[in-house]
Amino acid sequence: MPPTDLADPGADAPVPPTAPTTGADLPVPEGSGVVEDAAAAVSSDERRRGRSPGGPVTLSQVAREAGVSLATASRAINGSANRTVRADLRERVLAAAERLRYSPDANAQAMARGRTTSLGLILHDIADPYFSSIAAGVGLAAERADLALTLASTQHDPTREPRFVDVLTRQRARAIIVAGGRRDDDETNDAMRTALANFRHSGGSVALIGQPLLDVDTVVIANHSGAAALARALHAHGYRRFGVLGGPTDHLTARDRLTGFREALEELGCPLAEEAVASCAFTRDGGYDGMTRLLRDGPPVDVVFAVNDVMAVGAMAAARDLGVRVPRDVGVAGFDDIVTLRDITPALTTVRVPLVDVGIAATELALAAPATEPRLVHVEGTVVLRESTPPRRP
């Protein structure tokens, strides 16, 4: 950790709010507001069904109020296929609905129609800018399709993935988008495969973002070729002694980026030494640790490729803490081009991935008419050279 905080009580631990609210044990925290509970008079009749007194207005009530039949009310309000309801009747119904503040019950509609209006999104961590960008894209596409987005964060725990698929299966979500690279772990991949098969068996469609190995439609990010292009660009800038922060060895996205980088370097006749590759977590702290080890124990390098931007930022921090100047002493490059990180100094060389568009594409893929074979959509990255890897004359 960089000792950059001059006065920072409780560095990384989440700081609890005013009241002792660590999160788990806050039933009804008291602020300045009055907190009389008044678990008072709710006639056992009124609370019959979970919701409040009187409860939501039903379509039957609207129909009665408007003096028409249930069917007519239904037709007037959604005007589906046989949109045939006399104008004056329709208005009566609409007026009644307005007056009674009618709100159609989406669950009941789902039952009657046999399909829901919800879309599931499963990712590792919504607080990670990589995933939140994808989520933004999925959200956009979902809104266009008039679907509500149900979000599930696995907190980096792969065993939660299939569990969330089950949840979304129960909800009968129209489709599920699974973001986040696969791991090289047959067990969890198999669990995921069967969970997804089950979901599809129940009628839902699926799109993956990552590696195409779960037999479903997949948006494939060109990790390999993007990293290769980056390697060539850096080589063209005069860099010759490369280091890599490679992420976890079983992380397929990390692995693809590493091998793309390595193979390009080999083709350039500038092979990557094995000791110049540091495995580490796929996070900021992972980048920090990996860089620390690499600079301390590894061969001398003049540029380090971190397999994602967040790691690259950690790497820069590590370099600073070791008194190694970036880019003067060592260049640093990342991958993703995270928007929030575009203003760091020195500006980070990276491979831009249009994450929002990836989210949109995945959603559209999942929502498209089902195909007989898994479809693949390839998304290219763009090398973006910035100050963190200035041209260097050896």
Added chain:
Amino acid sequence: MPPTDLADPGADAPVPPTAPTTGADLPVPEGSGVVEDAAAAVSSDERRRGRSPGGPVTLSQVAREAGVSLATASRAINGSANRTVRADLRERVLAAAERLRYSPDANAQAMARGRTTSLGLILHDIADPYFSSIAAGVGLAAERADLALTLASTQHDPTREPRFVDVLTRQRARAIIVAGGRRDDDETNDAMRTALANFRHSGGSVALIGQPLLDVDTVVIANHSGAAALARALHAHGYRRFGVLGGPTDHLTARDRLTGFREALEELGCPLAEEAVASCAFTRDGGYDGMTRLLRDGPPVDVVFAVNDVMAVGAMAAARDLGVRVPRDVGVAGFDDIVTLRDITPALTTVRVPLVDVGIAATELALAAPATEPRLVHVEGTVVLRESTPPRRP
């Protein structure tokens, strides 16, 4: 915009994926995968109800398979109140369910039970790290409560807020969390108020994160006192000539932070000149623009307070582009302590807000037993002094 990109085709515009997929018009983009559509043999009987051949297995089928009644099957599988079902029968049912891959229909359960298992979250932009942190907290609390999280992004369009409330009302969500500060705009606030009232009338509960002016439970972030504490800390560090990037004038969070800062300075006998406050958007670009104007047209300053971290980052970029060095020529401070931004250089002085905990607190507030009067939970910030505002001897 900082000209930091050395070779960056298409600077800010979202770069479309390989295929011409701008997002709107991508029905079924073709990658390298086979894309035979095969809208083939689906008997009109099979697709009767939206979902796939055979469709999801129902509880009746499980009951039949197990040779018990529907009621028994139901009891065996969820074991509710009167959890009384003979062991052998239960096992028969469970086995049948397993065999048939039964998945209970959450919509049907919601209807029968009269309550759903979903929680709504409305925010401005999930890609903004401020909101994605809150979303992470809400997601955590939602999972603990066994609720599915439905996410709605307004894309900074206040008119969408009440529309999303209506959507969640139709879904009969158990509760709605509304994140993102209010604006000083009676019209949209009123629309929101009535939409929320409608939702609560339908039986849902609500918690707000922001200003307590919608008559509902609210998590209040101590913007005023946090900014005041920051002002005092900076003053103690020797700063005397202050500037502020104040955000939009009708943005209540921005306004609270500005006034807290201003009032503290007045108490310190060091009043803030009106020309030293630049109004601007609440975004990175807003910070960039505001800083540019301030440095060019404003009075000389030795420290600038941006009312959030993202703006502060934009301000630093603007300073760089103008050849003004931070912190040597001018100090910069922000607000929020966004995690992703903790590694920027120079490290940013800010007011830490425990955003994840805020999300958790709001969720627990919304899920707690309803009270007669709106409850308030106050969350304090913590001043964190870092390199961007070193002690200065005047």
Added chain:
DNA sequence: TTGTATGCGTTATCAT
């Protein structure tokens, strides 16, 4: 064009 009646999948209230 409108109304009647049935079904969606589940829970819960009754009898047994």
Added chain:
DNA sequence: ATGATAACGCATACAA
């Protein structure tokens, strides 16, 4: 302890 059966709120096939 178990089994019929009536809701739940809506859409829709069919009849009028």
